[in-house]
Amino acid sequence: MTIRKSVSSASVVTYLRNCIKKGDLNPDDKLPSEREISERLKTTRVTTREGLKQLEAQGLIYRSNRRGWFVTPERINYDPSRAIYFMDYVSEQGQIPFSREILKRKIVADAFLAEAMKIDLGEPVVELHRLRGANNRPVYFERIYLREAILPGVFDKPLERSVSRVVRDEYQTDYDKVDLNIIVGSLDEYEAELLQAPAGYTSIEIQRLSYDQDGHVIEFDVEHWRHDALQLKVNLSAH
């Protein structure tokens, strides 16, 4: 049996956790400055930051860029197995969603895309980047790749609100099968800036590969979520 020595950063964790539990700090409230916390608990900034990072790992608080530390609001429940759209399920959960298009362009498949989408090198693809969030807080960034061969003219469709709605309604194509790939990673500088996080911030990366009824890949989608903003729910049936 190991004997735990008392760790000073733990007092930061305990102190702030209590503030949150007691309601002195509410969701989206800003925490006191690191220097102020350090002074109050008679420790140094390095130690205080260690404690803050532990609370961050637990998802109780989050960082916004250089703006400071905040209490994490309720997570977004996301079920990638349901045919429901971001704007809708966020609203349903009582939060106000937003969606911002960052980039839309025609490209050709490079080696990575060709392998991931199981298509030929050089096949024309429409690339779409967008940022989405709730209550003015960005929660995930995604890159979407659509095959022009399967969805002719898709570049000129209004894709901002929902790609899958366009595919369903304008191409009479159903998503028959979806392969999900989920991994915990960290944000690169570009992704971090968009998500108002420091580079290296822990993220959840969701890759989604969608097929139509004929087994063709129609869409490839890579999402990077702030780890603190997401709760994944998946319902599986044996039928």
Add this chain to the structure above:
Amino acid sequence: MTIRKSVSSASVVTYLRNCIKKGDLNPDDKLPSEREISERLKTTRVTTREGLKQLEAQGLIYRSNRRGWFVTPERINYDPSRAIYFMDYVSEQGQIPFSREILKRKIVADAFLAEAMKIDLGEPVVELHRLRGANNRPVYFERIYLREAILPGVFDKPLERSVSRVVRDEYQTDYDKVDLNIIVGSLDEYEAELLQAPAGYTSIEIQRLSYDQDGHVIEFDVEHWRHDALQLKVNLSAH
């Protein structure tokens, strides 16, 4: 447009990343000591550790207790939607699995369990803790809760290799529906020690609630994975 200043911990990241790419460091190899890296790159331990933590967040390296830093081996692919057992899918992926029972006991449902399993407070439940890993490296710890009301005498069954196999074969009960709940969190001291990780280590928590054909909850299962050891794959069909 912001101008990036060059960060010193980044040189640690770049240096070690190259060592791994070039093959100077191979999966499961131990990295040089923090002091040695610091000296080699003419920086201090704090900065070196900052770089190491970034590589850890990216999943390229991992920590084992106080033993040091190691290069992350290939992740385990886990598809919670498939009816396949840990011992089997790890073997299939060319790794050697192990499973260790930590605890088995009869308890009654407390408030948390009652709510999670949608059962009455005080209902008898069999609790099982176990630790699983591959190639001698622990990868996840799980708590399993089984309803004695639905699975009479389950306490005395051999549950170590696979609970679901016992349920299927000995009770002729099929898993009809499974609700998954996935969240990124961190390990508490107990979990961390079992997983040979420092307390607070980033983890993936998977809660699984399984129902039989009649809609009764038969099993509740909470898994804590080392974040660096797991790649989730889920296949969804519209059928």
Add this chain to the structure above:
DNA sequence: GAGTGGTCTAGACCACACT
């Protein structure tokens, strides 16, 4: 312009792992 978070230096002590 003041204050903050992000980064860094140059030390130190302790408990634990390894030999």
Add this chain to the structure above:
DNA sequence: GTGTGGTCTAGACCACTCG
């Protein structure tokens, strides 16, 4: 016993945010 990782102190500078 030696060396390592885990933790901590007491400073410092810079770039950025905010008022």
